[in-house]
Amino acid sequence: MKKINLSEALQKLEKISDWFENQEQVDVEQGLEKVKEGAELIKASRQRLKEVENEFQDVKKSLEEI
Amino acid sequence: MQENLLQQLKIWRIQSAQRKGVELFRILPNKVIDEIARLKPTSKEGLIAIKGIQEKKFQEYGREIIEIVKKFSDSTPAKNTGTNIGLFDQPAQTETGEIFSVSQYLDVLNDKLFESRAIVQGEVSSLNFRNGHAYFAVKDKTDESLLNCFMWANNYALSGVELQEGLEVLIHGVPEIYKPYGKLSFKTELVELVGEGALKKAYEELKNRLEEEGLFDESRKRKIPNFPHRIGLVTSRDGAVINDFMSNIGQFGYEIIFMDSRVEGAMAINDLLKAIDYFSDQEIDLLVIIRGGGSLESLQAFNNENLVRKIANFPRPVICGIGHDKDEPLANFVADLKCSTPSIVASSINKSWERAKDQLTAFERTIFFRIEESLSEKKYFVENKAFQFENFYREIFDRFEKAKQKIKINGEKIKQNFSNVRFSIDIKAKNLKIFFEKLLKTTEIELNNFQKSIRRNNPERQLELGYSLIRKRGKLIRSVNDLGTEDEISVFFKDGQVESEVKKIIKH
Numbered sequence: 001m002k003k004i005n006l007s008e009a010l011q012k013l014e015k016i017s018d019w020f021e022n023q024e025q026v027d028v029e030q031g032l033e034k035v036k037e038g039a040e041l042i043k044a045s046r047q048r049l050k051e052v053e054n055e056f057q058d059v060k061k062s063l064e065e066i
Numbered sequence: 067m068q069e070n071l072l073q074q075l076k077i078w079r080i081q082s083a084q085r086k087g088v089e090l091f092r093i094l095p096n097k098v099i100d101e102i103a104r105l106k107p108t109s110k111e112g113l114i115a116i117k118g119i120q121e122k123k124f125q126e127y128g129r130e131i132i133e134i135v136k137k138f139s140d141s142t143p144a145k146n147t148g149t150n151i152g153l154f155d156q157p158a159q160t161e162t163g164e165i166f167s168v169s170q171y172l173d174v175l176n177d178k179l180f181e182s183r184a185i186v187q188g189e190v191s192s193l194n195f196r197n198g199h200a201y202f203a204v205k206d207k208t209d210e211s212l213l214n215c216f217m218w219a220n221n222y223a224l225s226g227v228e229l230q231e232g233l234e235v236l237i238h239g240v241p242e243i244y245k246p247y248g249k250l251s252f253k254t255e256l257v258e259l260v261g262e263g264a265l266k267k268a269y270e271e272l273k274n275r276l277e278e279e280g281l282f283d284e285s286r287k288r289k290i291p292n293f294p295h296r297i298g299l300v301t302s303r304d305g306a307v308i309n310d311f312m313s314n315i316g317q318f319g320y321e322i323i324f325m326d327s328r329v330e331g332a333m334a335i336n337d338l339l340k341a342i343d344y345f346s347d348q349e350i351d352l353l354v355i356i357r358g359g360g361s362l363e364s365l366q367a368f369n370n371e372n373l374v375r376k377i378a379n380f381p382r383p384v385i386c387g388i389g390h391d392k393d394e395p396l397a398n399f400v401a402d403l404k405c406s407t408p409s410i411v412a413s414s415i416n417k418s419w420e421r422a423k424d425q426l427t428a429f430e431r432t433i434f435f436r437i438e439e440s441l442s443e444k445k446y447f448v449e450n451k452a453f454q455f456e457n458f459y460r461e462i463f464d465r466f467e468k469a470k471q472k473i474k475i476n477g478e479k480i481k482q483n484f485s486n487v488r489f490s491i492d493i494k495a496k497n498l499k500i501f502f503e504k505l506l507k508t509t510e511i512e513l514n515n516f517q518k519s520i521r522r523n524n525p526e527r528q529l530e531l532g533y534s535l536i537r538k539r540g541k542l543i544r545s546v547n548d549l550g551t552e553d554e555i556s557v558f559f560k561d562g563q564v565e566s567e568v569k570k571i572i573k574h
Contacts, residue, residue, distance in 0.1 A: 020432055057321065059324060
């Protein structure tokens with residue numbers, strides 16, 4: 001899985017979302033470009049937010065085994 | 067035999083580790099200890115030949131290790147009885163009259179004493195500090211018995227209890243005969259206060275002091291980062307707390323690095339500090355310290371000044387979830403975020419991840435709603451234009467159609483006319499031909515007749531016959547009335563002409 005930086009992705013999405021909200025008349029050409037970028041970010045972020053098993057590392061145990 | 071040497075080496079290792087305040091494996095790992103016990107090296111060469119012992123380790127511990135090995139070999143009869151007879155359970159040896167040097171004997175005693183690890187309660191007296199190390203005694207309240215104590219500076223600092231004359235304390239440690247003086251001293255590793263009252267007093271004092279120092283200020287608190295990934299976890303391996311935490315931490319692909327630590331009572335402090343030290347140079351996003359609720363006494367490690375300061379100075383944000391009855395542990399106050407239960411700690415870590423889901427939905431909604439809106443606006447616009455266009459063209463088409471119709475009708479008419487015209491022309495042409503042919507014929511006949519007539523009536527023919535013609539200025543004269551006296555006239559003959567003048571007119 002391609003790891004994405006979720007913070008960055010959300011920031012970018014926020015920008016895109018703001019752009020859409022602040023545009024009085026959304027230019028379709030520009031809008032579609034942004035939608036494309038946004039859709040990709042949403043997809044990747046959703047992927048990251050899907051259940052991913054945690055890793056558990058017991059440090060003391062591994063130190064004792066030295 | 068070998069096992070007894072191993073045991074002694076291990077005891078030595080525990081002592082060295084405690085003296086230095088480090089983990090056992092930092093002195094020597096198990097494998098190396100095993101190898102020493104197996105090979106029993108008594109020289110530098112022999113010791114360095116063991117993998118894991120380099121020059122540096124030799125400098126540090128070589129002499130002590132060789133001494134232990136030598137002592138062991140010396141004190142072990144070459145002839146093995148076959149039973150596992152160790153140094154600790156060998157009354158037979160003294161009975162056999164073996165003679166020890168003072169030093170050897172004190173070592174034997176100290177080995178025995180090392181097993182007398184204990185927690186002793188008493189009142190502090192004869193308190194004295196040298197180079198930060200504490201020299202004191204604890205006195206039995208009932209019969210004034212005395213136990214001499216010594217405490218390394220670092221252990222004293224870690225304990226976080228300020229020793230005072232008359233203070234009732236619990237001391238944890240091991241007795242040892244200090245060889246240069248032959249005096250027994252209780253090597254104190256940890257001091258704790260006795261009784262809820264003393265603990266409470268110390269707690270309040272420290273709390274006020276740290277509060278005044280600003281260690282608990284909101285402004286010092288760092289934000290728990292969004293989307294933490296690597297999480298350092300300090301708690302006890304046993305107990306419900308770790309399970310609570312693990313079952314509530316979401317499956318967001320966390321890397322949880324766990325350091326087992328005692329959490330109960332004053333003894334927990336060493337483990338806790340070591341764990342925090344370990345994590346301070348690890349690449350983690352967040353440190354989590356959790357423990358279930360307890361009394362002031364059982365939580366005293368979390369009120370330890372060293373621990374509180376370590377949390378305050380930890381390079382990353384720290385979440386503390388130390389349960390408590392009434393006196394909230396100072397570790398909670400100093401943490402960047404404090405929670406009352408391990409499950410709340412877990413959900414506060416999950417928060418940004420959970421929120422991201424909602425944010426995504428909101429962004430998605432805004433973006434797609436707006437683009438759909440603008441698309442339908444455009445669609446409407448386009449449709450509208452198309453409609454206008456259609457109307458416009460429909461009109462043109464209509465007109466064109468009408469024009470076409472008109473042209474068609476007119477065309478038919480013209481065609482009709484044309485064919486009419488052609489028809490009449492055809493007829494007329496035929497007639498004309500006949501007419502002209504007739505005319506020609508008639509004309510020819512007439513011309514012939516005329517020619518005959520002309521020939522017949524040609525005046526010049528008359529001249530042939532001997533007649534003459536008279537012209538006046540070209541005009542044929544038929545009567546004398548046309549002439550006057552002195553008129554010039556031309557008289558034409560067959561073979562010439564005469565110019566003459568009228569002299570006299572005689573009318574008949």
